[in-house]
Amino acid sequence: MSKCDLIRDRLSEYAVGGLRGRMRARVEAHVGECAGCRAELKALERTGALLDSLETQDAPEGTWEAVRERVLARPRERARVRPRWAWAMSTVALVVVVAVAAVVMVPRPVERPVVVAAAAADEEMQMTMDDHLSTVWAAPLSDMAAVGLRMAALEENG
Amino acid sequence: MSEERDKVKELVARARAGEVDAFEALYRAHQGGIYTFLRGQVRDAEVAADLTQDTFVRAWESLARLREAGAFRGWLYQIARNLVLDEAKSGRVRLEVPASVVSSEENPSVLERATEGDGPEERLASAELKEEVWRALESLPAAQREAVVMHHVEGMGTAEIAKVMGVRPGTVMSRLARAREALREKLGGYVEVSDE
Numbered sequence: 001m002s003k004c005d006l007i008r009d010r011l012s013e014y015a016v017g018g019l020r021g022r023m024r025a026r027v028e029a030h031v032g033e034c035a036g037c038r039a040e041l042k043a044l045e046r047t048g049a050l051l052d053s054l055e056t057q058d059a060p061e062g063t064w065e066a067v068r069e070r071v072l073a074r075p076r077e078r079a080r081v082r083p084r085w086a087w088a089m090s091t092v093a094l095v096v097v098v099a100v101a102a103v104v105m106v107p108r109p110v111e112r113p114v115v116v117a118a119a120a121a122d123e124e125m126q127m128t129m130d131d132h133l134s135t136v137w138a139a140p141l142s143d144m145a146a147v148g149l150r151m152a153a154l155e156e157n158g
Numbered sequence: 159m160s161e162e163r164d165k166v167k168e169l170v171a172r173a174r175a176g177e178v179d180a181f182e183a184l185y186r187a188h189q190g191g192i193y194t195f196l197r198g199q200v201r202d203a204e205v206a207a208d209l210t211q212d213t214f215v216r217a218w219e220s221l222a223r224l225r226e227a228g229a230f231r232g233w234l235y236q237i238a239r240n241l242v243l244d245e246a247k248s249g250r251v252r253l254e255v256p257a258s259v260v261s262s263e264e265n266p267s268v269l270e271r272a273t274e275g276d277g278p279e280e281r282l283a284s285a286e287l288k289e290e291v292w293r294a295l296e297s298l299p300a301a302q303r304e305a306v307v308m309h310h311v312e313g314m315g316t317a318e319i320a321k322v323m324g325v326r327p328g329t330v331m332s333r334l335a336r337a338r339e340a341l342r343e344k345l346g347g348y349v350e351v352s353d354e
Contacts, residue, residue, distance in 0.1 A: 012335040012338045012342075013331070013332070015335070016331060016335045018328075018334070039352065044338055044339070046348075046351070047338055047342040050341075050349065051291065051311075051341070053288065054291060054310060054311045055311070056191050056193070056194040056312065058190050059190070059192075059193035059210045060203070063193075064185055067185060067211050067218075068178065070211065071178065071181070071218040072178065074215070
């Protein structure tokens with residue numbers, strides 16, 4: 001492929017203002033020294049001038065009257081103006097979504113099994129455990145922890 | 159330019175409020191461009207006139223959806239373009255035609271005459287020659303044709319055209335370049351100059 005072929009491939013892009021930087025400079029330099037490519041560029045520019053000379057044509061007479069008749073006969077879409085309460089609701093919904101996402105996505109510490117024996121050593125913990133056990137004594141099935149402790153005691157006693 | 163934009167914004171605001179007179183002013187300002195664009199696409203004066211009506215009626219109905227009043231022109235072209243695509247999908251119009259149907263070779267007299275003695279200004283002013291250019295335009299692929307009409311006839315920039323066509327500005331530039339190349343071939347002798 002000759003240099004002229006390479007340049008001519010890009011001439012129409014150059015003519016419509018679509019080339020920038022080095023490629024543009026290369027085309028300009030070549031066109032400056034090659035009469036054939038310069039003539040081709042001129043032809044492309046004349047084509048552009050011809051296109052620029054085209055004018056818009058008016059729509060036929062009576063088009064506006066027909067449009068007017070139709071627009072007056074038809075309902076229009078109403079502007080979608082959101083009421084203030086809708087914005088308030090949107091804000092509340094957004095806050096809730098963010099809060100839920102934070103709860104779900106923030107990593108939580110891994111729960112460790114409660115070591116009953118160790119807890120018993122702590123007086124305060126012991127009191128809490130005693131309170132809890134006495135609360136569920138009357139209805140052991142209402143508390144899974146109580147059920148577990150009861151089952152463990154039964155196993156230990158054979 | 160900005161004064162003109164402000165005027166359009168004001169007219170759009172009034173038309174949105176229901177003023178048909180303001181909408182008529184918008185129609186007067188844009189009907190030529192829209193009709194020319196549609197005629198270039200569907201190549202049938204009657205269909206183009208019907209679609210011009212439809213474009214403005216649809217614009218009136220959905221003015222509330224126009225987000226930026228200053229972008230009215232591009233939005234209007236989008237409506238017109240969508241109507242053309244709907245027509246093409248339903249088979250009522252054909253966007254592409256065989257090149258032989260619109261070839262200027264069938265009637266080269268204007269091109270020949272234009273190259274004989276007229277100066278460039280006379281040639282450009284020739285109504286017949288413009289007809290020839292329109293005919294040459296008709297043979298282009300639809301996407302190139304619409305880019306050429308919006309850019310050269312309506313004076314729209316590549317960014318605005320890109321928005322209407324839903325493509326990147328670079329794609330518009332490339333379509334304009336391909337169209338220019340094809341039209342230069344079709345207009346042959348008229349636009350050629352001898353090597354200096």
